[in-house]
Amino acid sequence: MKSLLTSILLLLFAATGIQAQSNNYILLDQSTMQIEGTSTIHDWECDVEEINADISFDSTALQAKQNPVKTLSLTIPVKKIDSGKGGMNNKIYDALKNKKHPNITFELTNAELADTTESNINLTATGMLNIAGVSREVSFPVEGIAQADGSYKFSGEYELNMKDYEVDPPSAIFGTIKSGEMVTISFEFYIAQQTQTK
Numbered sequence: 001m002k003s004l005l006t007s008i009l010l011l012l013f014a015a016t017g018i019q020a021q022s023n024n025y026i027l028l029d030q031s032t033m034q035i036e037g038t039s040t041i042h043d044w045e046c047d048v049e050e051i052n053a054d055i056s057f058d059s060t061a062l063q064a065k066q067n068p069v070k071t072l073s074l075t076i077p078v079k080k081i082d083s084g085k086g087g088m089n090n091k092i093y094d095a096l097k098n099k100k101h102p103n104i105t106f107e108l109t110n111a112e113l114a115d116t117t118e119s120n121i122n123l124t125a126t127g128m129l130n131i132a133g134v135s136r137e138v139s140f141p142v143e144g145i146a147q148a149d150g151s152y153k154f155s156g157e158y159e160l161n162m163k164d165y166e167v168d169p170p171s172a173i174f175g176t177i178k179s180g181e182m183v184t185i186s187f188e189f190y191i192a193q194q195t196q197t198k
Contacts, residue, residue, distance in 0.1 A: 024055075024056065024193070024194045025055040025056070025057040025152075025191040025192060025193055025194065026053070026055065026191065026192060026193075026194050027051060027053040027055065027189060027190070027191055028151065028190040028191065028192055030190050031051060031187070031188060031189045031190050031191075032047070032048075032187065032188050033047075033048035033051060033076075033185065033186070033187040033188075034046065034047055034048070034185070034186050034187075035048065035081065035183055035184070035185055036183065036184045036186070037169075037179050037180055037182065037183040037184070038179065038180040038182070039179045039180065044083060044088070044179070045083070046081050046082060046083045046092065047081075047082050047084075048076055048080060048081055048082075049080045049081075049082050050076065050077055050080035051074060051075075051076055051189075052074070052075040052076070052077075053072070053073065053074050053075075053189075053191075054071065054072070054073040055069075055071070055072055055073075055191055056069075056070035056071040056072075057069055057070065057152070057191060058070055059118075059146075059152075062116065062117070062118045062121065063118060065113065065116060066113070067111045067112070067113055067123065068121070069108065069111045069123070069125075071108065072106075072107075072108035072111075072125075072127070073105070073106070073107050073108070074105065074106040074107075075103050075104075075105050076103060076104040076105070077102060077103055078092075078093055078096045078098040078101070078102055078103065078104060079093060079098060079102070081093075081096075095132075095162075095167050095168055095169065096131065096132050096167060097132040097133065097167075100133065101130075101131075101132050101133040104129075104130065104131050105128075105129075105130045106127055106128070106129050106130070106138075107127050107128045108125060108126070108127040109126055109127045109128060109137075110125075110126040110127075111123045111124070111125050111126070111142075112124045112126070118146065119145065119146040120143075120144070120145055120146075121142075121143070121144030121145070121146075121152070121154075122141070122142070122143055122144070123141070123142050123144070124139055124140070124141055124142070125139065125140055125141075125142050125156070126138070126139040129160075131165040131167065132165050132166060132167050133166075134164075134165040134166050136160075136164055136165065138158060138160070140156055140157065140158040141156055142154050142155070142156040143155050143156065147190075149192075150192065150193070151190055151191060151192035152190070152191050152192070153188065153189070153190050154187075154188070154189045154190075154191070155186075155187065155188045155189070156186070156187060157184055157185060157186035157187070158184070158185050159182060159183070159184045159185075160182070160183060160184075160185070161181050161182055162179075162181050162182075162183060163181050169181055
């Protein structure tokens, strides 16, 4: 009897482990994020070169038209934001108070589905965005599509005012060149089950 009970418990733990693994997704290397803005001289763009993500995604939820994104946390090191110009990078890092707040974070709190199928996912993502130590709730539309290899691509963008996060827009040449307050964050995220090749 004891042996039978042990066998049942082992099977339950094994099944739980398989389910947890099936919902554990990773961000693939081809994922991208850009930050775009304006200045008194010309528009500018930065690439985000490192995005750390913790994702729990259940593709089976799509069959029942339920939200497949169970949890999502993003961490972006400020010093991995690259404008392609060293001098500009330093001004961006200073403006984002990198020494005191080295990371930008986003924590998903809700994802509301709309017009979604198993292969096309449209949702409104809501979460807490923390920049330079200031947190604000943000909401933005996200479009997802299932890829042939079983991965998923999600894309979207969000416009924010740097002043809302107590960030002074970077300036150069004694303030004669100054960035605008509004910036747009756009992204293309590719996710896949952790067991797949990254």
